[in-house]
Amino acid sequence: MKPIKVGLLGLGTVGTGVVRIVEGNQEDLSSQVGSPIVIEKIAVKNTEKARNINVDSDKLTEDPWEVIRHPDIDVIVEVMGGVDQTKEYILEALERGKHIVTANKDLMALYGSEILAKAAEKRCDVYYEASVAGGIPIIRTLIEGFSSDRITKIMGIVNGTTNYILTKMSQEGVSYEEVLKEAQELGYAEADPTSDVEGLDAARKMAILATLGFHTNVELRDVSVSGISSVTKEDISYARRLGYEMKLLGIAERQDDQITISVQPTMVKKKHPIASVNGVFNAVYVHGEAVGETMFYGAGAGEMPTATSVVADLVSVIRNVKLGVSGLKAIAPYKEKRLISDEEIKYKYFLLLHVDDKAGVLAQITQIFAEYNVSLASVVQQPNEFNPDAEIIIVTHDASKANMEKVRKHFESLDVIRKVKSVYRVEG
Numbered sequence: 001m002k003p004i005k006v007g008l009l010g011l012g013t014v015g016t017g018v019v020r021i022v023e024g025n026q027e028d029l030s031s032q033v034g035s036p037i038v039i040e041k042i043a044v045k046n047t048e049k050a051r052n053i054n055v056d057s058d059k060l061t062e063d064p065w066e067v068i069r070h071p072d073i074d075v076i077v078e079v080m081g082g083v084d085q086t087k088e089y090i091l092e093a094l095e096r097g098k099h100i101v102t103a104n105k106d107l108m109a110l111y112g113s114e115i116l117a118k119a120a121e122k123r124c125d126v127y128y129e130a131s132v133a134g135g136i137p138i139i140r141t142l143i144e145g146f147s148s149d150r151i152t153k154i155m156g157i158v159n160g161t162t163n164y165i166l167t168k169m170s171q172e173g174v175s176y177e178e179v180l181k182e183a184q185e186l187g188y189a190e191a192d193p194t195s196d197v198e199g200l201d202a203a204r205k206m207a208i209l210a211t212l213g214f215h216t217n218v219e220l221r222d223v224s225v226s227g228i229s230s231v232t233k234e235d236i237s238y239a240r241r242l243g244y245e246m247k248l249l250g251i252a253e254r255q256d257d258q259i260t261i262s263v264q265p266t267m268v269k270k271k272h273p274i275a276s277v278n279g280v281f282n283a284v285y286v287h288g289e290a291v292g293e294t295m296f297y298g299a300g301a302g303e304m305p306t307a308t309s310v311v312a313d314l315v316s317v318i319r320n321v322k323l324g325v326s327g328l329k330a331i332a333p334y335k336e337k338r339l340i341s342d343e344e345i346k347y348k349y350f351l352l353l354h355v356d357d358k359a360g361v362l363a364q365i366t367q368i369f370a371e372y373n374v375s376l377a378s379v380v381q382q383p384n385e386f387n388p389d390a391e392i393i394i395v396t397h398d399a400s401k402a403n404m405e406k407v408r409k410h411f412e413s414l415d416v417i418r419k420v421k422s423v424y425r426v427e428g
């Protein structure tokens with residue numbers, strides 16, 4: 001049987017896992033696809049670097065073009081990262097009729113439509129399961145499993161690094177900086193972890209999921225984003241006392257034919273299944289009109305879980321080649337995009353205010369909520385342990401995002417409010 005030759009771009013955390021699985025599971029894999037799978041050439045930044053896997057040094061190159069232009073390579077597996085230059089490699093590989101497997105959400109969120117269009121033109125496959133929620137087969141699930149339904153909500157913990165950080169801060173009271181360092185050492189964080197902690201990585205993943213779930217072209221700029229860098233141990237402790245867990249949630253919702261997509265630290269009711277997703281684990285909750293509630297859980301990052309998805313994509317690509325159906329699976333978004341305005345988006349909110357401890361303050365606060373038509377579910381005032389202010393903890397009923405922004409601005413201009421300490425979305 002003629003082997004299928006694969007070119008690998010990158011031999012870092014994920015690339016190493018890919019080599020381990022392709023070599024370690026070769027017998028099973030070749031039985032499933034009907035040919036041996038050979039990793040023919042591997043591009044790395046530095047061929048001299050010490051690696052924790054043995055690869056034939058002849059296979060390594062510092063020139064990705066050598067892999068892309070290699071005449072015998074049928075499939076390119078891109079686990080190198082990067083956006084603009086990487087896009088050039090991918091487009092050229094497609095131009096040459098090579099199929100693509102990538103774990104690169106940055107690339108797919110920014111240039112997915114261009115890459116998929118090129119793939120369709122060239123009758124090539126582009127698979128990108130590992131780009132969202134590492135080891136969870138959520139992209140397949142949205143494309144195939146939900147093709148018959150109309151999805152109303154996709155809610156995800158889709159960044160392992162931040163979930164790891166929030167879990168450790170919550171369960172062990174460890175500081176933010178300490179846990180971030182640990183997540184980097186474990187290979188979960190991006191090369192620049194700012195994109196993890198500021199929510200950009202999750203936003204890119206949510207743009208990919210929402211595009212697939214709502215059949216419309218969701219771009220990164222459509223996702224409203226805030227990260228976890230300002231979440232304190234104090235916020236987490238308040239959340240827990242009130243029966244919530246703090247999670248960085250990506251939420252894509254559809255109301256009739258309008259959608260909204262956001263990523264933000266969110267207080268999730270402890271009884272919601274997504275509240276108990278801890279550590280580097282990810283979960284994606286999907287609600288469909290017909291199916292109701294579903295949830296998919298697993299490791300969202302790390303060498304072997306991510307490589308599992310990459311190699312499963314490789315198997316799909318090779319099967320398609322054998323069946324002669326390459327390039328036929330991509331379904332271009334077919335719905336017009338209509339985003340819900342901030343006036344129409346309604347959530348529950350948690351607010352923590354530090355205020356002067358004197359008569360009439362609470363009355364002023366509730367008056368402002370009333371002015372902007374925000375109804376309150378609970379208000380608790382308590383002395384502040386550390387200074388003479390009082391703390392007021394408020395949970396609202398559903399309130400429009402635009403009105404809550406006006407409330408926050410008004411509070412910030414009020415003398416009796418020393419500080420608007422925190423404002424979080426509440427889910428469940």
Ligand SMILES: NC(=O)C1=CN([C@@H]2O[C@H](COP(=O)(O)OP(=O)(O)OC[C@H]3O[C@@H](n4cnc5c(N)ncnc54)[C@H](OP(=O)(O)O)[C@@H]3O)[C@@H](O)[C@H]2O)C=CC1
Nearest residue numbers: 010011012013014043044045046079080081103104301302
């Ligand atoms: N880590 C994870 O858990 C997950 C990662 N991903 C995505 O997978 C991709 C890879 O991530 P990860 O494995 O963590 O990244 P790493 O930084 O661990 O590895 C990157 C690899 O690419 C090589 N490389 C980087 N730039 C170049 C270049 N210009 N030319 C040639 N080789 C280059 C590096 O070479 P060298 O070894 O010589 O430095 C390294 O082998 C990224 O897109 C990431 O977002 C997706 C899901 C999970």
Ligand SMILES: N[C@@H](CC=O)C(=O)O
Nearest residue numbers: 159160161188190301
């Ligand atoms: N940095 C990412 C890696 C997977 O996409 C994460 O932490 O989830």
Ligand code: NA
Nearest residue numbers: 129132133136
């Ligand atoms: Na996945």
